[in-house]
Amino acid sequence: xxxxxxxxxxxxxxxxxxxxxxxxxxxxxxxxxxxxxxxxxxxxxxxxxxxxxxxxxxxxxxxxxxxxxxxxxxxxxxxxxxxxxxxxxxxxxxxxxxxxxxxxxxxxxxxxxxxxxxxxxxxxxxxxxxxxxxxxxxxxxxxxxxxxxxxxxxxxxxxxxxxxxxxxxxxxxxxxxxxxxxxxxxxxxxxxxxxxxxxxxxxxxxxxxxxxxxxxxxxxxxxxxxxxxxxxxxxxxxxxxxxxxxxxxxxxxxxxxxxxxxxxxxxxxxxxxxxxxxxxxxxxxxxxxxxxxxxxxxxxxxxxxxxxxxxxxxxxxxxxxxxxxxxxxxxxxxxxxxxxxxxxxxxxxxxxxxxxxxxxxxxxxxxxxxxxxxxxxxxxxxxxxxxxxxxxxxxxxxxxxxxxxxxxxxxxxxxxxxxxxxxxxxxxxxxxxxxxxxxxxxxxxxxxxxxxxxxxxxxxxxxxxxxxxxxxxxxxxxxxxxxxxxxxxxxxxxxxxxxxxxxxxxxxxxxxxxxxxxxxxxxxxxxxxxxxxxxxxxxxxxxxxxxxxxxxxxxxxxxxxxxxxxxxxxx
Numbered sequence: 001x002x003x004x005x006x007x008x009x010x011x012x013x014x015x016x017x018x019x020x021x022x023x024x025x026x027x028x029x030x031x032x033x034x035x036x037x038x039x040x041x042x043x044x045x046x047x048x049x050x051x052x053x054x055x056x057x058x059x060x061x062x063x064x065x066x067x068x069x070x071x072x073x074x075x076x077x078x079x080x081x082x083x084x085x086x087x088x089x090x091x092x093x094x095x096x097x098x099x100x101x102x103x104x105x106x107x108x109x110x111x112x113x114x115x116x117x118x119x120x121x122x123x124x125x126x127x128x129x130x131x132x133x134x135x136x137x138x139x140x141x142x143x144x145x146x147x148x149x150x151x152x153x154x155x156x157x158x159x160x161x162x163x164x165x166x167x168x169x170x171x172x173x174x175x176x177x178x179x180x181x182x183x184x185x186x187x188x189x190x191x192x193x194x195x196x197x198x199x200x201x202x203x204x205x206x207x208x209x210x211x212x213x214x215x216x217x218x219x220x221x222x223x224x225x226x227x228x229x230x231x232x233x234x235x236x237x238x239x240x241x242x243x244x245x246x247x248x249x250x251x252x253x254x255x256x257x258x259x260x261x262x263x264x265x266x267x268x269x270x271x272x273x274x275x276x277x278x279x280x281x282x283x284x285x286x287x288x289x290x291x292x293x294x295x296x297x298x299x300x301x302x303x304x305x306x307x308x309x310x311x312x313x314x315x316x317x318x319x320x321x322x323x324x325x326x327x328x329x330x331x332x333x334x335x336x337x338x339x340x341x342x343x344x345x346x347x348x349x350x351x352x353x354x355x356x357x358x359x360x361x362x363x364x365x366x367x368x369x370x371x372x373x374x375x376x377x378x379x380x381x382x383x384x385x386x387x388x389x390x391x392x393x394x395x396x397x398x399x400x401x402x403x404x405x406x407x408x409x410x411x412x413x414x415x416x417x418x419x420x421x422x423x424x425x426x427x428x429x430x431x432x433x434x435x436x437x438x439x440x441x442x443x444x445x446x447x448x449x450x451x452x453x454x455x456x457x458x459x460x461x462x463x464x465x466x467x468x469x470x471x472x473x474x475x476x477x478x479x480x481x482x483x484x485x486x487x488x489x490x491x492x493x494x495x496x497x498x499x500x501x502x503x504x505x506x507x508x509x510x511x512x513x514x515x516x517x518x519x520x521x522x523x524x525x526x527x528x529x530x531x532x533x534x535x536x537x538x539x540x541x542x543x544x545x546x547x548x549x550x551x552x553x554x555x556x557x558x559x560x561x562x563x564x565x566x567x568x569x570x571x
Contacts, residue, residue, distance in 0.1 A: 039549075045567040046251040047548055049075075049559075050274030052259035054231035059217035061192035062133055063140050063208045072234050072254050074559035076116070077219025080109065080126065080191040085554050086363045087298075087473040089187050093121070093220075093243075102181045102510060103150075105189075107174045113243040115195050116224040123174035125193035127166055131155070133190055134163055137204035145190035150179045183509040187474035193220070222247040222563035232256050247563035266290050266543055273551060275558055276543040278348045279418065284543050291546055295553045296352060296360055297538035298471045303427075304532040305330060306465070308491035309458035316483045317491040323409075323463065330530040332384035334374040336434045337427065339535055341376065346423035351536040356523040357469070357477065360537055361555040363512075364475035364519040371527040381434045392435055399435040410441035413466040414451045421445060424466075438464065455489050465489070468538065473556065475519055477501050492531035497522065 055068035061077065064070050080094035094107045113121040132138060134146045136158045146152045150165030165177035178185050198212045207213060217225050220243070223236040234254040238247045257265055257274070263283045265271040267290075276284055276292070284292050308319040324330055343351055355373055358365045385391070389402030401407040409431075413424045424445060431438040441461055446454065455465050467489070469480060479485055482501060483493035500522040509515035542558045544551050550564045 039568070041248050041549065041564075041566040042568070043246075043248045043566065044250055045569075046253060047249060047272040047565070047567065048253045048255050048270065050255055050257045050262070050265065050271035052257060052262070052274070052277065054256055055234075055254075057214055057228065057230050058208060059225070059228075059234075060194065060207070060213045062129060062138075062142060062190075062194060063213055065141070071559060072225075072236075073219070074221075074557060075223045075236055075252055075254070075562055076217065076221045076225060077192065078221050080107070080193070081186075083473050083556055085361065087359065087361055087475075087556070088363060089473065094126075094191070096186070098186075102183075102185075102507070103178045105176045105178070105186065106169075107176065109172050109174075110243065111172055113220055114241045115198075115220055116218040116239055117195070117198065118241070119195060119197060120171075121193060121220055122171040123168055124171070125196050126174060126191075127168060128196040128199070129192060129194040130166060130190055131163060132194060132199075132204055132207070135204040139205070139208075142190060145188055148178050148180070148182060148185050148188065150177045152179075181507050183505045183507075183515060184474045184476050187472070187476075223249075223252055226251075242563060244563060248566035249562070252562070262543065263287070266545060269545060272545045272548045273558075274543055276541040278350050278541060280543075281348045281350060281541055284541075289546050291544050293542040293544060293551070293553050293558075294350070295540050295542070295558075296555045297540045298359055298361070298473070298555045299468055299538045300354055300357055300359075300471070301351075301466070301468050301535040301538060302357070302532045303535060304455075304465050304467060304490040305492070305530075306458070306463050306490060307531070310486060310491065315486075317485075317488055317493060319491060319493065321463075321491075326388045327529055328384045328388040329390065330533075331374075332381040332388070332390075332434065333431060333436065334381075334530055334533050335377045335384070336381040336436070337430050337533065337535075338376040342423060342426050342430070343536055346419040346426065347417075350539040350541065352539065354534045354537045355527055356534060357471075357480070357526065357532075358475050358519065358523060359471055359555060362473075362475050364516055366520045366523040370520065371524060374533075378430075378434050385434065385436075390435075397435060398432075398437045407437060409436065409438045410461055410463045411438050411466075412441045412451060412454065412462050412464065413445050415445045415447055427466075456486075458491070466535075476505055477522065478505070490531050494525075494529070496525055500525065 051068055051071060053068060056065060058064045058069050059072055061073055064073060078093065080092060081089050082092040083089055093113055094109045097106045109121065109123060115121060130146050133142050134152045134155045136156060143156065149163055151160060151163045154160040155163045167175045169175055195218060198218060199207065202210050215228060222239055222242045224239045225234060226237050227235040237251040238249060240246055257271060259277045262274060262276055262280050267287055284290055305324040306321055307324060308317055308321050311318050339353055352360060354360065355368065355371055356366060385399060390399040390407065392398060393400045393404055399407055411428060424440065428438050428440065454462050478501060480487050482488065482498060500518055503509065504515055504518045509518060540553065540558065542553050547568050549566050549568050552560045554560065
């Protein structure tokens with residue numbers, strides 16, 4: 001699941017407080033602002049895409065670290081594959097045949113696809129990208145996307161001069177042999193090419209700071225970069241030899257703005273499209289010339305319980321904290337939270353309640369009718385606590401533990417939004433209303449770095465913590481939920497969970513219906529055991545000037561087929 005996380009921003013992105021709420025998933029699925037079908041798109045014009053913080057300027061997919069740079073890449077380059085709205089991987093530039101034993105993939109790419117410098121794309125460019133990421137000198141975060149290739153590990157360790165599992169058959173055919181059977185190997189395989197000629201002579205360790213990454217990036221997408229003002233502006237023009245045909249727009253400006261100015265900039269037509277902060281949602285909805293598109297983000301907010309710690313020696317978790325051993329306590333804390341009310345009040349009504357860590361967009365998401373939705377019910381929470389032996393023995397309104405000892409829980413959350421403090425206090429009050437003494441750890445919200453350092457390093461004072469995880473298109477829980485996963489911050493595991501996670505990528509799971517049922521069973525288990533409280537699925541807000549037509553957003557991106565965007569001028 002963590003395969004889509006952003007390089008060195010991993011912890012920052014993962015731990016941000018979310019701003020979500022109870023909008024129905026039906027309303028959210030995919031936003032679209034489209035031209036009237038009777039209208040013919042008009043070519044010409046330049047639009048401005050706004051971003052709310054300075055970008056790093058790593059304009060190659062192998063090296064980018066955050067969405068700031070990735071959004072530029074969405075205009076200028078493309079993957080070999082496409083990901084549909086339901087998060088399934090399908091052929092794009094490349095199609096494939098899979099061997100009967102599921103270890104050999106033979107890829108065919110389209111002929112005539114051009115790089116912005118005029119070179120034709122060949123499989124040598126894809127092979128070069130795979131070798132770059134597998135190189136011992138590679139310092140990026142994407143080795144996971146080549147490690148499944150036979151021979152990649154030896155190449156990565158400097159023990160081999162080539163990756164034995166990669167073979168070029170002809171300029172348009174590449175054969176890749178995997179080191180074992182894994183049903184989601186294709187979903188995780190690196191699929192962005194690098195122009196081998198352009199990067200020729202540049203050592204892998206020097207690539208992140210090289211001109212083809214920083215100053216003169218080239219891709220195979222519908223727009224090409226013409227000018228970069230570091231951190232502030234990227235100017236792009238239409239690439240007339242784009243393999244799917246010329247874009248309608250003449251160009252795109254990717255421009256940094258102060259997010260406090262987003263409403264004014266859109267109102268004054270200085271920005272045509274931007275991902276908007278939640279604070280701006282209400283005023284943006286009041287603008288006649290702006291459409292606000294909503295889509296579920298590929299992420300979820302949660303409140304985690306700390307079941308133990310990470311053993312650095314064995315590289316796995318130890319469930320050595322008995323405080324949350326009784327699942328009735330965990331379930332009661334779930335029922336006690338008015339998630340929808342809290343998020344509606346403090347997070348602008350943006351988000352969708354969830355009960356499992358699988359995206360609502362995914363084909364593997366279990367229907368809510370088959371699981372417990374943990375609707376707000378203080379009475380049920382109180383009953384569960386009574387049954388588990390957490391009762392108020394001294395009449396002070398707060399419950400003691402089953403042995404009669406004082407029962408206090410620490411809660412950690414982060415600064416970040418204008419409502420973070422009030423929102424946190426509302427959560428704590430919900431628990432106090434059912435007799436649980438939950439206190440803000442250290443008496444205040446933590447700054448980002450302090451927060452993730454404490455959670456990752458299993459600070460003994462951390463018992464409950466509020467975070468966000470980003471997801472990948474494939475529903476495999478590996479990376480977050482196994483006993484050997486460092487990012488398993490709750491430090492929870494069970495034999496049944498491990499067995500199901502393993503089964504979900506095993507040979508039988510090549511039958512998609514079988515695999516779906518495996519993930520249904522896993523979600524039922526997690527829903528019953530409550531290793532964490534799933535608060536909500538985050539909602540992405542995209543503000544679009546109505547003159548810009550054919551914009552569509554989904555859980556993967558706000559920049560989908562920008563070659564089809566066009567400007568409808570006012571009459």
